[in-house]
């Protein structure tokens with residue numbers, strides 16, 4: 297297994313954001329992470345990427361325990377995440393934003409020239425090449441989401457954690473995003489974990505889906521199994537009523 301989540305708990309003061317989470321991600325897999333608002337999805341990404349520490353439990357990446365490591369050390373091992381709330385350097389160009397990612401991370405590109413060259417290739421992969429010299433702040437929402445993906449890819453990851461990179465996009469933009477992610481996955485030999493509220497996208501992309509509800513894992517299975525799971529259906533319909 298590439299990534300193992302073992303009995304993870306996370307408390308924020310009295311609030312239990314995650315409890316008893318157990319699952320693993322295999323090499324080359326696309327795993328979906330689903331759950332209503334506040335379920336703990338983003339928190340789980342923050343724990344994996346080292347931005348927060350679990351209250352209990354361990355996270356193992358390629359056989360090595362990574363919780364307690366710093367985010368830059370985890371990035372250097374080959375784990376990249378995107379952010380649900382995008383914060384590009386708005387005053388830098390799109391290319392410069394990606395280049396900052398390329399200078400850090402797993403592949404040890406240390407010259408700005410090489411980092412910039414690699415970043416141009418990634419901008420082509422995410423279909424933002426034409427905007428390379430524009431200020432990042434001038435992008436549309438779909439552009440910001442692609443930039444997030446590009447910044448993460450630029451670190452040369454083995455696994456990429458995508459936090460709602462399709463939220464707010466039009467159906468057409470969602471289709472384009474799926475195709476970009478799948479192309480990059482093949483090209484860079486990636487394992488993908490994807491948080492998404494766009495159910496159809498998850499169903500299309502993922503081999504397996506994990507469902508969180510109020511910090512607990514309530515289901516794990518293929519998209520077909522999840523869509524017919526009575527506990528999942530009850531959790532979702534229950535919240536709408």
Ligand SMILES: Nc1ncnc2c1ncn2[C@@H]1O[C@H](COP(=O)(O)OP(=O)(O)OP(=O)(O)O)[C@@H](O)[C@H]1O
Nearest residue numbers: 308311313331332333334335336337338339340380
């Ligand atoms: N840094 C923090 N301090 C305190 N509480 C937090 C913190 N981060 C998250 N939480 C709380 O933990 C719970 C899980 O939040 P999280 O952002 O992980 O949910 P989510 O599943 O990503 O939701 P969404 O679909 O809205 O993005 C929520 O109740 C949230 O308010």
Ligand SMILES: [Mg+2]
Nearest residue numbers: 337338339380
């Ligand atoms: Mg979230």
